[in-house]
Amino acid sequence: MTTTPRKFSIVCIPGDGIGVDITEAAVQVLGTLSDTFGTFTFQFTTLDWSSKNYRQRGYYAPEGGVEGLKKYDAIYFGAVGWPDVPDHISLWQMILPIRTTLNQYANVRPTRILPGTVSPLSACAADPSALDWVIVRENSEGEYSGHGGTTPSSAHAAHTVATEVSIFTRVGIARIVRFAFETALRRPRRTLTMVTKSNAQRHGMVLWDTVFYEVAREYDGRVAYDKMLVDAMTVRMVTRPQSLDTIVATNLHADILSDLAAALSGSIGIAPSSNLDPSRTYPSMFEPIHGSAPDIAGQGIANPIGAFWSAAEMVRWLAGASDGEGLGAESMVHAADCLMQAIANVTEQGVKTRDLGGKSGTKEVTDAAKKRNAGAA
Amino acid sequence: MTTTPRKFSIVCIPGDGIGVDITEAAVQVLGTLSDTFGTFTFQFTTLDWSSKNYRQRGYYAPEGGVEGLKKYDAIYFGAVGWPDVPDHISLWQMILPIRTTLNQYANVRPTRILPGTVSPLSACAADPSALDWVIVRENSEGEYSGHGGTTPSSAHAAHTVATEVSIFTRVGIARIVRFAFETALRRPRRTLTMVTKSNAQRHGMVLWDTVFYEVAREYDGRVAYDKMLVDAMTVRMVTRPQSLDTIVATNLHADILSDLAAALSGSIGIAPSSNLDPSRTYPSMFEPIHGSAPDIAGQGIANPIGAFWSAAEMVRWLAGASDGEGLGAESMVHAADCLMQAIANVTEQGVKTRDLGGKSGTKEVTDAAKKRNAGAA
Numbered sequence: 061m062t063t064t065p066r067k068f069s070i071v072c073i074p075g076d077g078i079g080v081d082i083t084e085a086a087v088q089v090l091g092t093l094s095d096t097f098g099t100f101t102f103q104f105t106t107l108d109w110s111s112k113n114y115r116q117r118g119y120y121a122p123e124g125g126v127e128g129l130k131k132y133d134a135i136y137f138g139a140v141g142w143p144d145v146p147d148h149i150s151l152w153q154m155i156l157p158i159r160t161t162l163n164q165y166a167n168v169r170p171t172r173i174l175p176g177t178v179s180p181l182s183a184c185a186a187d188p189s190a191l192d193w194v195i196v197r198e199n200s201e202g203e204y205s206g207h208g209g210t211t212p213s214s215a216h217a218a219h220t221v222a223t224e225v226s227i228f229t230r231v232g233i234a235r236i237v238r239f240a241f242e243t244a245l246r247r248p249r250r251t252l253t254m255v256t257k258s259n260a261q262r263h264g265m266v267l268w269d270t271v272f273y274e275v276a277r278e279y280d281g282r283v284a285y286d287k288m289l290v291d292a293m294t295v296r297m298v299t300r301p302q303s304l305d306t307i308v309a310t311n312l313h314a315d316i317l318s319d320l321a322a323a324l325s326g327s328i329g330i331a332p333s334s335n336l337d338p339s340r341t342y343p344s345m346f347e348p349i350h351g352s353a354p355d356i357a358g359q360g361i362a363n364p365i366g367a368f369w370s371a372a373e374m375v376r377w378l379a380g381a382s383d384g385e386g387l388g389a390e391s392m393v394h395a396a397d398c399l400m401q402a403i404a405n406v407t408e409q410g411v412k413t414r415d416l417g418g419k420s421g422t423k424e425v426t427d428a429a430k431k432r433n434a435g436a437a
Numbered sequence: 438m439t440t441t442p443r444k445f446s447i448v449c450i451p452g453d454g455i456g457v458d459i460t461e462a463a464v465q466v467l468g469t470l471s472d473t474f475g476t477f478t479f480q481f482t483t484l485d486w487s488s489k490n491y492r493q494r495g496y497y498a499p500e501g502g503v504e505g506l507k508k509y510d511a512i513y514f515g516a517v518g519w520p521d522v523p524d525h526i527s528l529w530q531m532i533l534p535i536r537t538t539l540n541q542y543a544n545v546r547p548t549r550i551l552p553g554t555v556s557p558l559s560a561c562a563a564d565p566s567a568l569d570w571v572i573v574r575e576n577s578e579g580e581y582s583g584h585g586g587t588t589p590s591s592a593h594a595a596h597t598v599a600t601e602v603s604i605f606t607r608v609g610i611a612r613i614v615r616f617a618f619e620t621a622l623r624r625p626r627r628t629l630t631m632v633t634k635s636n637a638q639r640h641g642m643v644l645w646d647t648v649f650y651e652v653a654r655e656y657d658g659r660v661a662y663d664k665m666l667v668d669a670m671t672v673r674m675v676t677r678p679q680s681l682d683t684i685v686a687t688n689l690h691a692d693i694l695s696d697l698a699a700a701l702s703g704s705i706g707i708a709p710s711s712n713l714d715p716s717r718t719y720p721s722m723f724e725p726i727h728g729s730a731p732d733i734a735g736q737g738i739a740n741p742i743g744a745f746w747s748a749a750e751m752v753r754w755l756a757g758a759s760d761g762e763g764l765g766a767e768s769m770v771h772a773a774d775c776l777m778q779a780i781a782n783v784t785e786q787g788v789k790t791r792d793l794g795g796k797s798g799t800k801e802v803t804d805a806a807k808k809r810n811a812g813a814a
């Protein structure tokens with residue numbers, strides 16, 4: 061049986077620093093994967109939205125640029141941030157507006173320990189299966205609303221005061237909680253832990269708790285769930301990792317917990333992140349959780365594993381696109397599994413960058429992954 | 438030479454759950470310590486501000502109760518919180534108003550690995566000296582301002598929105614940053630790491646960064662300092678603990694990081710916390726950082742080490758009270774050191790509660806510490 065391959069247009073935004081290195085590596089790996097399977101192809105477009113351009117032209121994305129992303133099937137994002145642009149400018153010009161404009165309210169961050177890599181926790185070094193989590197992060201509101209201000213605006217008066225306003229909506233909370241329960245339903249242990257700081261923060265955080273328990277009723281008997289305070293949650297992650305499975309938290313809390321999770325799994329360099337619009341109205345965005353790492357940029361030593369894992373998540377997500385039924389979708393899910401298997405083989409055989417205790421460069425790891433992909437299908 | 442001992446009036450608020458067990462243990466240990474040294478005495482007053490009373494009488498502290506604490510020399514606090522009172526009510530009725538009313542803007546949280554205890558991090562299990570931190574927490578404003586609200590107030594409408602408003606003042610930031618630099622100056626490595634999330638939060642967090650660098654200039658050449666984002670900070674704590682020394686962060690960030698720090702040091706049961714009014718206008722408050730632990734309350738198995746360490750910090754703080762000069766102060770600092778030594782001896786010899794992997798109960802650990810105190814001076 062021959063069918064025409066499914067075609068996807070992917071827009072790449074490599075951004076800054078090692079974002080460029082790892083995006084290139086991911087594009088190569090995705091190319092081998094689609095060649096091998098033959099049931100899908102990617103057409104890549106690259107946008108040079110970087111800090112360098114910001115300095116030259118005064119903007120990251122041009123006027124209407126973020127809106128323009130809506131025509132693609134998915135966005136592949138590297139990293140943004142460079143020492144000569146204040147971080148709050150670079151982020152508010154690019155990554156944060158993309159997440160909110162494109163309704164990517166669900167940020168999914170799986171964490172587990174890859175074969176051949178070692179957790180800094182003794183318990184997980186002895187038993188890597190003890191750490192297997194998916195963090196579901198609210199990605200559109202909360203502490204990242206951007207609201208607030210500084211008065212007097214100079215910030216230099218002795219009596220200056222500044223605020224950060226976190227905004228939580230019932231709609232926003234209910235939809236991410238429901239998404240998290242659905243995620244938990246598809247995991248073998250069917251367990252969801254909800255995190256807030258509703259003891260000290262008595263408005264938005266209390267609303268979060270309230271809405272969580274309302275939605276939870278729909279899943280009674282199907283998903284086991286409990287509630288943690290964010291501070292105590294870090295203790296549980298470190299001391300009882302095997303007690304956790306799916307986790308749902310606010311934008312800021314999940315940002316912190318997912319970095320900690322990545323570190324506990326061995327390196328922030330391996331961790332993926334999917335910014336999803338679950339309604340599939342707009343394209344979703346896939347990015348490793350690490351940053352632009354100016355200190356190692358351009359040296360060919362960045363770990364591309366987080367980028368590959370993000371690419372695998374993209375393939376899996378695209379499998380479910382509206383044209384995807386039957387064999388086409390199955391084959392892409394299979395391709396995503398094969399890419400994950402390739403990653404695991406590569407780390408298992410010690411082809412690892414320095415952050416994982418290895419000696420290989422980005423290219424070696426990429427070539428090894430491509431080779432395994434080519435042998436897959 | 439005989440001098441009359443310095444007298445201090447200490448008000449104890451045991452609160453709920455294991456707060457009661459460990460406060461009793463701390464009072465006993467402080468008693469042995471003052472008996473042994475003879476240069477200072479404590480007069481204890483105990484206030485029954487608990488969740489039980491809240492349920493019976495409708496309040497934790499009676500009208501004017503928090504103001505009434507001003508007449509004591511120090512406050513010793515156990516823990517507050519019980520399942521049948523929502524946490525945001527118990528905390529806002531007691532612990533949070535005490536911290537702010539009494540101007541306790543500096544919350545100091547030292548962390549290190551006690552002899553005979555084991556860090557969950559392999560690197561620190563091999564070299565316990567790799568983890569030796571003091572977290573300085575802003576304790577009066579920021580994310581704990583309590584401001585914000587819910588509209589419509591029922592919280593049940595489909596369009597309900599709730600806010601949490603973090604308030605940062607130049608005065609509040611400058612004083613805690615200065616306090617942190619002074620703390621770092623007294624530490625052997627003289628290094629300070631400042632934590633914010635000023636890439637995503639662009640108002641109050643940016644003010645924090647700005648004020649930090651202004652104050653930092655006063656310490657140039659005397660203290661080495663750097664800046665971290667809170668998410669990346671968790672990675673650094675786990676992967677490069679030896680690179681950190683003194684840490685300063687906002688109310689919420691430091692709350693999270695100090696729980697993580699305690700867990701990495703072996704158990705949240707050993708971690709102390711000093712809520713200081715550095716101006717000494719009002720009494721300061723000393724409390725272990727663990728909570729009321731309803732699951733193990735009243736069973737005689739709570740770890741009293743965090744309570745003893747908090748008591749040692751109290752003795753050290755009181756040594757510097759306005760009447761304290763020369764021998765009186767020196768003797769109390771020596772007493773605080775001896776109590777810390779007693780704690781270390783006890784854990785080293787394996788007299789440990791279950792959370793530290795031991796088999797002893799609260800009473801055994803307490804008796805062992807008392808015995809070592811008695812032999813001190």
Ligand SMILES: CC(C)[C@H](C(=O)O)[C@@H](O)C(=O)O
Pocket residue numbers: 151155156315349636637668
């Ligand atoms: C780059 C930054 C906006 C970001 C965040 O805080 O969301 C990053 O830390 C992440 O986790 O994706």
Ligand SMILES: CC(C)[C@H](C(=O)O)[C@@H](O)C(=O)O
Pocket residue numbers: 259260291528532533692726
């Ligand atoms: C009990 C609660 C108010 C508290 C806090 O969040 O400050 C606790 O977690 C702490 O760290 O002292």
